[in-house]
Amino acid sequence: MEPFSFASSESLNYSVSIRIINLEGEEAPLLFSTLLDHPELRHIGSNQSSHSDLYVTVQVWAGSKPLTVPVQTAYKSFRSERKWNEWLTLPITYSTLPQNSRLAITIWDLSPIGGAGAHGHAIPFGGTTFPLFDRDNQVQKGRQKCHVYRHQQADGNDDSKTPAAISKKKTNSRKGPTVVEDKDAEELDRMEKLFKKHEMGEIPRVDWLDQLVFRGFEKRGLQSARSSLKAVHRQPASQANGSDPSQGANESHNDGNSAIPPGPSSFMLNVELPRFDFPVVFADHEYPPPPISSLLQLSGSQSNIILKPPPEVHFGPGINGIGDGDEGHGGRLIQVYDPEVGARDNPAESKHRRLVRSQHRNGILDKDLKPNAKVRDELNLIMSYSPTHILPPEEKDLIWKFRYHLTRNKKALTKFVKSVNWQDQAESKQAVQVLGKWTDIDVDDALELLGPTFDNSAVRAFAVERLRKADDNELLLYLLQLVQALKYEHISPESGHEVAQDSSLARFLIARAVNSFVLGNNFWWYVMVECDDKTQDQAPENQAIYNKIAYDFMMELVKRPGGKETRKTLLRQAEWIAILSKISGEIKESNESIAKRTDRVKHFLADPKNELTIIDPPLPLPLDPSVEIIGVAPEDTIVFKSSLHPIKVTFKTTSGRKYPILFKTGDDLRQDQLVIQIITLMDNLLQKENLDLKLSPYKILATGISAGLSQFVPSMSFQGIASKYRNNPALAYLKQNNPDSQGPLGLRKETLDTFVKSCAGYCVITYILGVGDRHLDNLLLAPDGHFFHADFGYILGRDPKPFAPAMKLSKEMVDCMGGSGSEYYRQFKQYCFLAYSALRKNSNLILNLFSLMVDANIPDIRLEPDKAVLKVKERFHLELSEEDAIRHLERIMDDNLNALVPVVIDKLHELVQAFRA
Known part of the structure; x- marks a missing residue:
């Protein structure tokens, strides 16, 4: 079979719209004697002029019930033809349409004295009902011709009496009336189908030839309309009435009491629906299982109960199950699953x-x-x-x-x-x-x-x-x-x-x-x-x-x-945050270069009106209340190149030191704040076990759902280090900042110990938390040897890259320790095992902290809140003994060290970043 590309209607979040183009057709005017006998007909606009003012209403129906309010066209005065050429947007999207959706389109005439079916001064000129899905369950698109039923309002029912398309039935009965085949009409129908294919691009366009065909088609259409109307006039009244469905509509509408035109009406409404690149096939929503009744109050002992699956039914002798016996699908036994029963105890x-x-x-x-x-x-x-x-x-x-x-x-x-x-x-x-x-x-x-x-x-x-x-x-x-x-x-x-x-x-x-x-x-x-x-x-x-x-x-x-x-201090902090949010938002939205953005921020911070150059009395920093700031240092301001353009702002403190922070708007920092809090807690737990792994979790404070502060730690990314140094870049970077010819690997022993311990701590912690999207740009190294991670946008095992490793242990980290066969790498592994064992002992505390964050709107927890705690629990492997858990961790480290995929991912990330720059 050839491939068939299509889209599902449930994914099409686009409002239903329709263009009302024009009304074609004509009918014989009422006789003057009829107007004398029925003076109320003289006030109807269509009886006064063949181009009287009309308006159209469109409404979506399904299941013989309206789904939306009607939408109508604007007023338009007609001169030579009734042409609106107006798009109407209905208050419903394709994604919420049922399969039996229909458009009830009614054309309204005007009369000051009303009439049958009148809504105020509006009376129905004619109506038509158009299905939104065709026989193949595909959304209708392109131009459509709709048959108009004179004097009737579109009903919109499933068994509509005003269908837009009339099925042509030929009778073979000798006694029945002979149907005169109109060859011109058949030719026009054939040409209409070809025109539709031409509009959809199925027939190639040739401009000069298309113009000739269009003009010939218009002439032939007018000639056919005149000839057919004359032919109908020559027919007896009974035959004319019986051959046209709209004539029957006239009779039923007027009940034989009011006068009708002396001939059938043949009106067609031309409309246009949106076109899509692919067929749109109907697809229903998959609704979640019904909620458990609120009347059923689960106790504390029952609240952990997981809904049981539908019970397995064993059929007794003589009982037909579904699909068994001669009855097929309609067996005598119907299975109904009640979720309340699934939650109750036996x-x-x-x-x-x-x-x-x-x-x-x-x-x-x-x-x-x-x-x-x-x-x-x-x-x-x-x-x-x-x-x-x-x-x-x-x-x-x-x-x-x-x-x-x-x-x-x-x-x-x-x-x-x-x-x-x-x-x-x-x-x-x-x-x-x-x-x-x-x-x-x-x-x-x-x-x-x-x-x-x-x-x-x-x-x-x-x-x-x-x-x-x-x-x-x-x-x-x-x-x-x-x-x-x-x-x-x-x-x-x-x-x-x-x-x-x-x-x-x-x-x-x-x-x-x-x-x-x-x-x-x-x-x-x-x-x-x-x-x-x-x-x-x-x-x-x-x-x-x-x-x-x-x-x-x-x-x-x-x-x-x-x-x-x-x-007052807390309110001053809020005002200070609002001032920074203002300039950060302006910088993020501007299209200026980084240099101009930086100058603009410096000028803003140095402006005395903003009260940031001198902060008196000193203000406790919201990020770290133990630090009191007395003013800003505008000359140290930096605007970074990332998409959100965070601003580095340096503050002067009462202790005489400078405290740099990063202020960012447009990003939810609550997830990063949670990870840093957990890292701080784990560092505290490890130190209680007399295991100091030199962790340096920087501080983060979310001040809103899209703004926050973070401590700026002077450091350099492994990507930047690798681009600056060729051979063993991390070791070369540390040697430059901490040289010691007598020390191991040519640098101070304290620096190398700090690097080995911090690498072990962060490797274990990021493995337990399932931190993803690890690359050389978010692995940072401080000059004193402190290694740490940044940017925790993916946790709990999520990662945007395929085949991502469970633990980030890069070649650059191992080379800085002297290679995988060195004594320092063996120490690194021992620190990892000790940290993992210590944190497994405190697994209950960490799991309980995550369970309290289930409803905190943390992005990666919100995706699967019922599985968030279980994902952390899986990383602890509590079902294993301590020795087996350490062996499992060692296998993960060895597999990651020898894997090729992390290296390829780092290289691809480097190429992407270079292309962006």
Whole structure:
């Protein structure tokens, strides 16, 4: 078969439009005697002139019901012919059209006294119904001729009585009336089809020959119309009426009481539909499965249940299944899948659980229950499950049975909360009492209890009590996720009362934020970003909640000593961000050269009106509140060449040093902010294990959904280093900045240690987070040996390049260590193994932080929110032992080091960048 290129209608997001060209045809005028007998006919415009004013309305119908409001042509005065030549756009797109869509086109006449079927002063001149899809389910396109049914309004029904095309039926009955074949009419029909092919480009164009054919066709058409009209006039009235469908329409419309023209009318409406390069075939939407009823409230233990697949039906004897037996597809058994049933527990299992737990409901004997060795091993296995593991009913019953014994195990609390049926009031009441006796839990378990899975207020309040013991530095590590956890609190969006009355978490965060400026600064900007998020993915009630939180934070702040000054400082930061956003937006939109853009920014920053040259009193930097800025240094300003043209702005600080930042608009920095926060947390976890890998995560702060700040670290990309140095470029770069003839490889030992350790740390961390789009332009190296990554636009395994490696370990990095056989490369691998083992021990904390970010509108999490946590979990390989996990990591490193694809990708990226430059 020959290839057939086509498009589907569901992907055509283009409004339906039609061009009303002109009305062809004529009819014999009414007799003067008829006008005397029916004086109301004298006021109708078409009875007064053959070129009277008319207008056309078009409406989309489907399933015998209108889908849109009618759209009409503008007023136009006709002289010699009724020609509109006007495009009408209907308020519906091709992607939403059903297969049986039709255009109901009605031509309206005017009469001051109305008439049959009148809408005010408008009466139907004629109507026609045109299908938007042909017999092959393709969208109609190009010029079309529509038969007009006189005095009828287009009905638009599926069994329309005003179809645009009339099927020609020939009768072979001897008794039937003889149909006179009009050869001229047949020739005209044939020519119309050829003209349509010519318009669509199927017949080659020859200008001089086309003009001759067009003129001959017009003459022949006029001659045929006159001859056919004369022939019809010679026929008896009964034969004329029976041979034309529009005449029957006249009779049915007038019911034989009003006069009709003394001959048939033959009007055709010429219209034109949009043309597409390829055929557009109808394709219906694939609708998602029906949502679970909101009446079914899932408990905390049920919220992790995944919808079960449609049940497999085993047919009994004598029962015909689908496709079986003589009945074929119409069997006697119909399978209907109810999603509510798929989410509910098995009734037999639910009854069994109630019977089992009824024995342990009062808890009098349970307080002294202790597991034997076998049960203890089972409980220890359950305690080792990751946060994403779903507990089966048997394990939930086992946890409930030994709940008092488990109160001494801090890792058992989250499993216990999942095993409780919170819909049972008696059980939930006893569970809350047991919570009060539980030992102190870790922060990772407290964060899990604040996630979307747990909705009981007592459970969430218990988690908040654990967070109260964390100091400000530790709380700052999780603050981004805690602000997101406010979405899962029972906070009313109404402004009747404070959020602190509804939520223990909101009360806790506001209280800590007003007592620490560093916490308050970050808390304020995190909340502001949520208030700024007005996209479709952000629920309107969430916006209202965060607006209330911001208001209550400010009200609580002014009550504290020095709170008014702190409030003014936060407002000054917002004004400072707005000033930078203004110039950044102007630079991004201008078409000037980089030099002119840079001069323009320097002039803007140096202008005293913008109050940036001198900032008095000193202002804490939103990116790093521990740094206070006193003014800007315009001479150090740089505008970069990338598509968004970020601006490097250098500020003077109270300590006498300069602090450079990058300000960018038009880009969502929340994903980069999340990755940097996770890297900072992982660095903190590694240092607790006495493993300092010299990580240097630069600071990032999103100030809105399309603007933000990032710390500028003096460094050079591996691409820039490779273009400057030929042999072993990274080592040559470090030698130039840290020479030492007595040191290893000709440079200072501290510099080489820093490079090896930082390479190991970032290789493991970017592998766990699935950071993609890694090339030599976003691998950076500082002069002191600190290696780090930048630009985290792709995470969780996403990558724009095919066959991308799981870990970015480039040849330039290994060469700088002395090659794959050197002692420093072996040290590098050992650091990777130690870092991977240490982070696997803290996998629960990292997984819980990602679960709190599911609804944060992070681009790569938003694509598949239900799989985001699982993608991170896969990289930890928790199902493997520590030795097997390290072997797996070593295989990944060896495969990446010997692979050819990463080298090809880097070379292609270098060529593309050189071409752009």
